Amino acid sequence: MFTIVDFNNFWSPSGGGVRRYHLQKMAFYERQNEVRSVFVMPSASTYTETRSDGLIIEHVEAFRFPGNWEYRFMWKSKQIRPILEKYKPDVIEVGSPYILPSAVRRIAKKVVPNAALFSFWHADFPVTYVGRPIAKKFGTSVGVLSRRIAFWYAKQEFKNYDCVQASSKEAMARLKKNGLPDPRWIPLGCDIETFSxxxxxxxxxxxxxxxxxxxxxxxxxxxxxxxxxxxxxxxxxxxxxxxxxxxxxxxxxxxxxxxxxxxxxxxxxxxxxxxxxxxxxxxxxxxxxxxxxxxxxxxxxxxxxxxxxxxxxxxxxxxxxxxxxxxxxxxxxxxxxxxxxxxxxxxxxxxxxxxxxxxxxxxxxxxxxEKFSWNDCFKRQLALYKEIAEKKGIGYKPR
The missing domain is CATH 3.40.50.2000 (Glycogen Phosphorylase B;)
Structure with a gap:
């Protein structure tokens, strides 16, 4: 079965856009029979939650940040390797840019060397969290330099990844300009029946x-x-x-x-x-x-x-x-x-x-x-997964 494994330290049970992306993605794959999605959820304890043939949630015990946040951070081999060994995925997606991408890459190279590696650019962090705040505090030239360093760091984290997905055209253009691997536009969706x-x-x-x-x-x-x-x-x-x-x-x-x-x-x-x-x-x-x-x-x-x-x-x-x-x-x-x-x-x-x-x-x-739907988003994304996996010699084999 064609298998996708998702890692994301940006997940939070009280989060906004990233949480909604994963909830909708899980709902999409829960209905699938020929493709399996495994979401690795940073949690308070470790256990497996099987929703259907198409969706499994692997809860992994992870460090929780203090304060009014509910984010947890996983980066250790013992949190990543067992998942990759258990599912032998065809595609791995990493949705957060700090430390986790390089950790996943190193372990995947040993466990599933042919897996296609994707990232999702959920946060334009070189601009949002680095360049603009530093420019505001220390001046434009320091901000520009800091942003360049942050993009350099992103390139190191996503080195040897096959594709970086972006849902904003503006963000995708920046990814191309700064040399991130094969940026592709995947517009997200909206539940237009619920939100009406x-x-x-x-x-x-x-x-x-x-x-x-x-x-x-x-x-x-x-x-x-x-x-x-x-x-x-x-x-x-x-x-x-x-x-x-x-x-x-x-x-x-x-x-x-x-x-x-x-x-x-x-x-x-x-x-x-x-x-x-x-x-x-x-x-x-x-x-x-x-x-x-x-x-x-x-x-x-x-x-x-x-x-x-x-x-x-x-x-x-x-x-x-x-x-x-x-x-x-x-x-x-x-x-x-x-x-x-x-x-x-x-x-x-x-x-x-x-x-x-x-x-x-x-x-x-x-x-x-009304132009956007979650179903179209994940159908388009799945086609991209298969396209790049096939380029790496991973054929899509229905059960």
């Missing part, structure tokens, strides 16, 4: 509007950190209230290092609410469909699953001026681009969008999101 304007809950709408039908309502279910723009949103609230002439309702969901600041704002402002981590997809869809607009403020998303889910729910968006947010908002015509990363600029962008033809932008958002 039909999930609008009028009782929730009325609760959030709180007696004022003109009150602006926003849902922010992103990781609570500055990368996602949490500092901009919190900093813009008083400015926004003044410009709108009323207190907007902002619903925060999720977690992250800035969670205490969100909780502080919820205690201070009547119409700022923190609802915790929403584990139910149906509940997420209900909130998305019951607000006026969404915010996509990270300029470093490689696809932005939450962006598509918000758009599929019929939300106009304020989008960052770079990355997947810029791609989605610009190509759809369903929102406004943030001109500067300041609270003042965000307040201006929200007010501009609020006073535009929101109905038209909501329709455009839904129409754009």
């Amino acid at each position: 304007p039909s999930r609008r809950d009028e009782a929730l709408v009325n609760e959030l509007k709180d007696g004022d039908p003109n009150r602006l309502t926003i849902f922010f279910p992103h990781r609570h950190c500055n990368e996602k723009g949490i500092d901009l949103v919190l900093g813009a609230y008083d400015i926004l209230t003044q410009k709108l002439g009323h207190e907007p309702a902002i619903i925060f969901a999720g977690t992250g290092p800035s969670l205490p600041l969100v909780q502080e704002a919820a205690a201070k402002y009547k119409h700022v609410n923190y609802i915790g981590f929403v584990n139910s997809i149906d509940e997420m869809a209900r909130y998305y469909a019951s607000v006026d607009m969404g915010l996509a403020l990270s300029g470093w998303e490689t696809f932005g699953l939450s962006i598509l889910e918000s758009m599929a729910s019929g939300n106009a968006l304020v989008g960052a001026a770079a990355g997947a947010a810029f791609e989605h908002v610009s190509e759809s015509g369903a929102g406004t681009i943030l001109k500067e990363r300041t609270p003042e600029a965000l307040a201006d962008a929200i007010v501009e969008l609020y006073h535009s033809d929101l109905t038209d932008k909501k329709i455009k958002a839904r129409k754009y999101a």
Whole structure:
């Protein structure tokens, strides 16, 4: 049986886009009979969970990072080698770029030397976590040098890999420019049946509007950190209230290092609410469909699953001026681009969008999101797996 093994230290039970990617991928392969997917999940203990002939989850005990994160990190041979020896995969995918790719490569060379090695560029880390933050603190030239070093590090980690998958055209272009192996575009998907304007809950709408039908309502279910723009949103609230002439309702969901600041704002402002981590997809869809607009403020998303889910729910968006947010908002015509990363600029962008033809932008958002589906994503990806595996002499053999 053609077998795929996935390793990813970016998995988190309370994560966002990466978690959704793996959940949808598992759902796809759980229905398969001729192909098997094994997801290696960093966990609190080690055990095997067999979902079907097409899907197995190997829970591997791994170190958990302290704090408000739920990420675990695996890198040891004893965490990797038993999986490769057990399944002898045709394809191995590594979804995180730190240490794990080279560890998997070394062990795979000994256990399954002919396996095709893939990565998925879930985080554009040389830009997101290295180049831009360092440039902001130490200047542009130091930031540019740091980004080059980070891409050099990525090339070392993914040395001898067969393919790097990217879900953003902008990110794929950077991968090509910086010499990463055979970048391919794999756009991700969106569950357009679950995330739909039909999930609008009028009782929730009325609760959030709180007696004022003109009150602006926003849902922010992103990781609570500055990368996602949490500092901009919190900093813009008083400015926004003044410009709108009323207190907007902002619903925060999720977690992250800035969670205490969100909780502080919820205690201070009547119409700022923190609802915790929403584990139910149906509940997420209900909130998305019951607000006026969404915010996509990270300029470093490689696809932005939450962006598509918000758009599929019929939300106009304020989008960052770079990355997947810029791609989605610009190509759809369903929102406004943030001109500067300041609270003042965000307040201006929200007010501009609020006073535009929101109905038209909501329709455009839904129409754009309908172009993407998870089934198409994983069919396209599976074809890529087979293409490169066959080039390496690994034939696809049905049972």
